[in-house]
Amino acid sequence: MTPLTQADLTKPCPTRELLDRIGDAWSVLVVLNLQMGPCRFNQLRRQVGQISQRMLTVTLRHLERDGIVSRTVFPTNPPQVQYALTPLGQSLAEVVVVLHRWATANQGSVDAARKLFDEPVGAGIQIRAA
Amino acid sequence: MTPLTQADLTKPCPTRELLDRIGDAWSVLVVLNLQMGPCRFNQLRRQVGQISQRMLTVTLRHLERDGIVSRTVFPTNPPQVQYALTPLGQSLAEVVVVLHRWATANQGSVDAARKLFDEPVGAGIQIRAA
DNA sequence: CTGTATCCTGGATGATACTG
DNA sequence: CAGTATCATCCAGGATACAG
Numbered sequence A, B: 001m002t003p004l005t006q007a008d009l010t011k012p013c014p015t016r017e018l019l020d021r022i023g024d025a026w027s028v029l030v031v032l033n034l035q036m037g038p039c040r041f042n043q044l045r046r047q048v049g050q051i052s053q054r055m056l057t058v059t060l061r062h063l064e065r066d067g068i069v070s071r072t073v074f075p076t077n078p079p080q081v082q083y084a085l086t087p088l089g090q091s092l093a094e095v096v097v098v099l100h101r102w103a104t105a106n107q108g109s110v111d112a113a114r115k116l117f118d119e120p121v122g123a124g125i126q127i128r129a130a
Numbered sequence C: 001c002t003g004t005a006t007c008c009t010g011g012a013t014g015a016t017a018c019t020g
Numbered sequence D: 001c002a003g004t005a006t007c008a009t010c011c012a013g014g015a016t017a018c019a020g
Helices: A006-010 A014-022 A025-034 A041-048 A053-065 A087-118 B006-010 B014-022 B025-034 B041-048 B053-065 B087-118
Strands: A069-074 A080-085 B069-074 B080-085
Touching: A014 A025, A014 B025, A014 B087, A025 A041, A025 A053, A025 A069, A025 A080, A025 A087, A025 B014, A041 A053, A041 A080, A053 A069, A053 B087, A080 A087, A087 B014, A087 B053, A087 B087, B014 B025, B025 B041, B025 B053, B025 B069, B025 B080, B025 B087, B041 B053, B041 B080, B053 B069, B080 B087
Parallel strands: none
Antiparallel strands: A069 A080, B069 B080
């Protein structure tokens, strides 16, 4: 409801800015995971899954810089670093969770659409068949 | 509220799939623009702004394949092609709009955080100053 | 454990030219 | 107008090695 107007998009186009942050796939995943509670580096690494160490570091620095996550170092031995969502990050997380929910709920629809698209003509009549 | 559980993320991780679609910056922008109503190719091109013709084509095909947008050709001369959100696309659009709203509302906070981050020490004491 | 520093490659993207 | 095809580029991201 209440669709946006052209003006909403044209302004200084904050959407472009937005996408530089959350358009990045890893950021979304990190936020989703942190949204479950504070987390240490390697723990987060394992949870997120396929992310490389480098990318996790880069992503976290990015999010930290944007005030989305906080980084707390406990001077223990070995060192512990805890990452958590800031209040701003939590507000973002809520939105991202909605996105995640949509994806989960509509995964079937998308997959079905793809199948249809990839097999435009049924019953053996394949236009682009080799 | 109602944070996700680890299980929600680990499943077959639909989030990864999700990100392949909307994690792409152009897709988000196209959906946001189409959400304002059906649109023709070049019209959309102008509205989205910096997108190249190729990328708009690729993005639209992607969204079409995923059942997010529909493509209707009017056999006029010159040809007219109308792109519009499908019902599925509209449901996605609603979520994306929320994202857009968040970005607009919190742009200031993020910018402020960045400023702080980029100038960690005030009053002329610059650790990394050249 | 929690990173930083380098090197290197593939795929995403833009530019350009052509077509129905 | 609405694309497709092709080529060149560039940089995000992985792999690896090293460090506090």
